[in-house]
Amino acid sequence: MLVICLVIFVAVFGVMFYSILKHRKSLGHKSANFHESVSVEIAWTVAPLVIVIAMGAMATRTVVAMKDTTNPDLTIKATGYQWKWGYDYLKGEGEGIKFLSTLDLNQRVMSDEGKPQGDDYLLKVDNPLVVPVDRKVRIITTASDVIHAFAVPSLGVQQDAIPGFVRDTWFRANKTGDFYGQCAKLCGKEHSYMPIHVKVLSQPDYAKWVEGKNKEMAALADDPTKEWKLDELLARGEKVYNGNCAACHKPDGKGGGPVKPLDGAAVVQDADKTKQIMVLLNGQNNGLMPSWKALSDTDIASVITFTKNHWSNKTGQAVQPAEVVAARK
Ligand SMILES: [Cu+2]
Incomplete structure (x- = not known):
């Protein structure tokens, strides 16, 4: 797209500056005296139309691919709460895992004191969202109270999370590491205290994480009929x-x-x-x-x-x- 725009830019301004310089009054150029040229008018209507349609066709294909959430390897539901994220692994490896992801308490203390510290200031959470590398991950977004927005710029995703609605988006991380995002809603300052930490692991590491998480969840599952002291x-x-x-x-x-x-x-x-x-x-x-x-x-x-x-x-x-x-x- 940039190349096409650049070629048009150079051509149009080239003709314009050439015309102005070579046909100026000081060189003794006399202005031409004509009007109406059907062929020129047809040409400058048809040529841009063809260019716009061609660019639109290319862009449409990309936009459709961007929105194509079919055939994911892993489906995770992200639910926005005031003021945290809940992740449910719905389908794929890790199915059944669910947990809440809350801002690390010390971060809020630093924020209240106005003393930011560390590279993950206001981004550190207790339980990051863990996904495997090179896999198509579909994120289904919804919310339980107010509108939130699941946004991780470095993975190219931003999708509103709306109570009563289900929206989706997807990404495929092509390298391992930590990627950060934030709830991108502005209505209320607390949205900025519900960051998103996506931890991308290699396949074997991810399998290990799933195994450990399953054990942890089994251990945490409480018998609701138990009498506690x-x-x-x-x-x-x-x-x-x-x-x-x-x-x-x-x-x-x-x-x-x-x-x-x-x-x-x-x-x-x-x-x-x-x-x-x-x-x-x-x-x-x-x-x-x-x-x-x-x-x-x-x-x-x-x-x-x-x-x-x-x-x-x-x-x-x-x-x-x-x-x-x-x-x-
Ligand atoms: Cu929010």
Whole structure:
């Protein structure tokens, strides 16, 4: 395309400058006196038309190929949440693997303090999206709360992730390494705290990762009917809180701005545990407190138990995963 444009550019400006220089008044050139030339008018209409149609045909083929998501080797669903990404390996090697990918907590601290550090500042996540090299990876995008956008410029992909809609895009990484992107939505500053880290591995490394991840997932799978002891729930709940809740509600549970405090909150201290379970499952405050139903029953039960027994909250209540299961219905 550039070559075609360059040839046209040189030809048109060449003729123009030649005409101006060689036919100027100071050389004694007399202006010609004619108008209307049917053949010239047909020529300068038909020639550009042919060029535009030829360029359009070439461009169409490329655009269709860019949008062609058929026959992928691996299909992954990327779900945008406030404010993280969820990845589900739907088809291909690694099928069944799913996890959430959240900004590393230290990055937010650096951002709040205004002290950026490291090459992966605000790009470091706990669980990167891992894919094999030289394989066609189809990414299906959707969202659970607001519109997000899955964008990784170095892999040439950007696709909106819209609640209730399913869109897709694809890429094929031709070298191993780390590739970074960010949620490309601007409506709300928190979108910039949900980066995308794509880790491209060689085939054997990817197979090893899949094996390890499957084992890890099997080990993490909790029996939702298990009765947990209070201190077990508290230990687990603290981790869940720091990974998911502390960003907004703060480590001291005081919240801030529109974010409600948990320390001393009526809902947290309420004897009716269902109230807080419902807030976590459904969200509140018009989505400002998002729904956390993507977390496991055990994670929700333990984090609620943690908030009910931390800071000045001393309810002594324990929420069991079975209670969350019941509330989901
Ligand atoms: Cu977003």
